[in-house]
Amino acid sequence: MLADAIRSEAYRLFQNRTAVFWSVFFVPIAGLAISIISQLLIQSKAVKINGANLPVELGGPLDLGQALASSAGDLANPAILAFVLIGAATLYAGDYRWETWRLISARNSRPNLLLGKVGVVKLLTLAAMLVFLLAASMADVAKAAIFDRPMAFTFGAEQAADFALLFLLSFVRVVQFLMISLLAATVTRSLVAALFVPLVLGVAQSFLGGPLAGPLGLETGDWLTQLLVPGLAFDTLKALIQGGMAAAAMPDGLALKALTSLALWTLAPLAAAIGWFSRQDLSKE
Structure with a gap:
């Protein structure tokens, strides 16, 4: 039944x-366009200043494997968070908006209906x-072409492990x-x-963990802060x-605090949403 809910929500x-x-x-698409345009501007300015001889940092080899591993750490950036939210909010609230819950709620259990939406949102997140x-890889190739830099691809076991962990961590964060x-x-x-509650809460939390942390006496290594x-x-x-x-300077036990924080902020809203939805009156929805 859960598989049916996922298939139907994915189709919709x-x-x-x-x-x-x-x-x-x-x-x-926007990031790729901005990257190419900015690299072209940098290249044109560098040529005007230095002639045919580009600075060393613009002319060295470009390792696409290292760049790929690094990009995995940027997958939970604010732009992805904000724009994936468009599809997620449309999926979550669409049946309320179009008053279609009463048409489908009799065909499956309520937890399955909500979990079906969550499953599709996860697929949407993976796609994004x-x-x-x-x-990002196309931008790196374009950078190498613009600056006539040689390309290499180093992606050993260490890079693969870092890539997998960063990708998984970014996925969980989104x-x-x-x-x-x-x-x-x-x-x-x-x-x-x-759409807006997660954005407002995210901005508030960024201030709480940044400019307001000092005045409020919050320390990065504290349980409360994490x-x-x-x-x-x-x-x-x-x-x-x-x-x-940065990792060497972190106190012991900080990883457990961070993992607990992400787990609670993922599972607690999900459990609360399922509990609320299971007792919700959908006769007019």
């Missing part, structure tokens, strides 16, 4: 080409992340962000709330995976 979402475009393709990686939209949609029955700011928990785990001085 992917018939909405506008939502799919903005959620999956807009950010990669993969297209973003493809666009899904965690979208669970807030699910809860907002079920409680308010509003597409606008499903639990209040899932974005900070994501940054903590990302730094630990990437290693370096």
Whole structure:
């Protein structure tokens, strides 16, 4: 029955080409265009200043494997979070908006209906992340072509492990962000709330973990700080995976706090949404 819910929700979402475009393709296309234009401008200015001799940092070899592994850490950037939210909010709140819940709620259990939407949103997230990686690789190839740089592809076991962990971490972060939209949609029955509540909460949390942390006495390594700011928990785990001085300076036990924060911010909104939806009156929806 859950598989039926996923198939039906996937069909409905992917018939909405506008939502799919903005959620999956807009950010990669825009990012690729901006990258190519900026590299062309840099190249033209560098040639005017230095003649045919480009600076060393613009003319060295370009390792596409290293760049790919690095791009995996950028998959949960604010642009992807915001634009994937368009498709997620449309899926979560669409039945409230068009008053179609009463037509489909008799065909499956309520938890399955909601979990079907969550499953499709996960597929949407994966699609957006993969297209973003493809666009990032195309931008690197364009950079090599513009600056006439030799290309290599180094992707050993260490790079593969970092890539897999960063990709998984970014996926969890995006899904965690979208669970807030699910809860907002079920409680308010509003597409606008499903769109803007996660954005407003995300901005508030970024201030809480940034400029307001000092005045409020919040320390990065504290349980309270990590639990209040899932974005900070994501940054903590990302730094630990990437290693370096930042990871070495982190106190022991910080990874557990960050993992707990992401898990709670993912599972608690999902459980609350299912519980609320299971007791909701849908006779007018």
